[in-house]
Amino acid sequence: MKKNAAFVILYRDIILYMRNSSEFFSIFLFFVMITSLFFFILSEETIFFKKIGVCVIWINVLLSMTLSLDSLFKLDYNYGISEQLILSPFSLSFLIFLKIIALWISIFFPMTILAPIIGLLFGLSFHEACILFFSLLLGTPTLTVIGIIGVTLTLVLYRGGVLLTILILPLYIPVLIFGVSSVLFFIDGGLPFGHFSILLSLLILVFLIGPFIISSSLRVSCYL
Amino acid sequence: MFSVKELKCFINNKIIFSTLSFNLFSGDILQVVGINGSGKTTLLKIIAGLFKSDYGDIKWNNISINLSFNKYLEDIIFIGHKKSLHMLLTPLENITYQMSLSKFNPLMHIETAFSIMKISNCINNKCIELSEGQCQKIVLSRLLLQKSKIWILDEPFSYLDFYGINLLNKIISNFLYSGGIVIISDHNNHIRRFNDCKILNLNNYKKKL
């Protein structure tokens, strides 16, 4: 029963993301448009065009992320589904873990695949784009969890958008630093295994304590 | 046996109610009564476990619910003010999701429950297209499907038509007959048909300031 139930819960969240098709596609369109704005402004002869491209792609991933985080959790809270999640006999941390995976699979995994393709526009070679893909693959789950922590802290607010960004940006900065510098290090000729290992350790740390923090802040938000 | 002892509720440094105590046995139904703002919803949330009060004790089968919280959650159904229905999903998907959050298999087919509640015709529409009464019936169909021993219902008769009110009364009486406990808050006294309904008036428990 429990194994089937996990798939049902996961499937429902993914379906909800996909069904909200206008918002779903607009996040990717936003990402592509802002990146291409930079592409139009800077010419190819600009010094460090490749390096600026990598930074631009990573920052746009962050921005698109903060746009898309609110939607599902806010709606769930307003419709009262968060209460039923808390009152389920299954552990709340596990249910939240499933929600994190659903969010990552529906929105950030496609973005991880899309970003290196856009990176090719900025003149990245195939190998450099692969390194960008791996850095995003290791970085985006961490960003998802940190983002969801921010969302559940501001769940009670009517319009928590800007405050959410202020809260989670300090916590995003380490991931951003190591993610970007891994690709820049590779462009300069080194192998970024050190950077990847730090990204992986951040990922493990955040997944260990994240669901617990999210579940306690979700319980707090449902006190009203 | 469900027992509440000396329950106090403090929100924002205001006492909502204090020294609240009652006992409920199998087949009992309790109606919580009070003026608007006297803390009915808060009391129901404390009983359901959404809000933990530091003062007072709630015991289910002589074990405090704080000690065996997950076991207690297996035995209750809480239907609150906010209908826990996602408006962009169909009723079937909503109820399937809700059933997968509970540990037991549903007691009957979901379509059967929907046909009992007379909402089979709107089973494929998204909930946002349905009326409030139909949404309320979808939420209440959970009572037919999930095996439990305590029902905590916050204004379940709202938005229901005449057929719905009779149906809900029948469902509640079947549940009480099979040994369940129902705690309900109801403004319109639809529940007064049960002659042995215990009444808890929250106005008596407000501390005079």
Add this chain to the structure above:
Amino acid sequence: MLFIKKKKKILNYFLKYADVLVKILSLPCMIFIIYGVISSLFFVKMDIQQKDAFRIIYVHVPSAYMSIFIYVIMGVMSILYLTFKDEIFNIIAYSSVEIGAVFTFIALCTGSIWGKPMWGTWWIWDARLTSELILLFLYLGYLGLRKAIMNDFIASKSCAILNLLGLINIPIIHYSVEWWYTLHQKATLSSRPTIEIEMLYPLLAMILGFFLFYVLIVIISVKNEILIKKNIIDC
């Protein structure tokens, strides 16, 4: 307005002794700061390399220490609040946020003013400065969240959780100069002090003075908050 008897004791003790404490502590605080300022400006000898520019250390180092110290105090209060659910911890944490943010801002500003003649640049993205800036954002985030949420109970609990999340930044600030190759110099006060005794005493006096100032501000703010909660005065 009724408090439970257990809580009444702590808060009443606090109110009883708050006035006395303020009177006792304000004199040493003034003495320490006046001594620190005067001796750092007039009596400490000029540094050979930096001439007179180094005197800003007497503001920069105490405020940097206080910014980290206050965040740790807030973290401890948050842990105590989440465990024991006693309002006093929450009130102390809430009162220290503003002064902590101000100290962080002073540390960053004086640091960049000092950096211009020393390193030739107002700002550089090395580990210590970046993590200090992150600390400022964490303070501002706490304040923003606290004021945005209307319900007091939810606000205090959410901010306590946010505080605990931010505690991970503190070891990074402290050990960043040892772990990475940065432009910022190593710690001024360590187990083997490399600073002259004459320069050390005013620095210690300033640190103690800032600390007593923080304690005074917190006592007055906490007393204010308790009186507001008791509806004795209007907010």
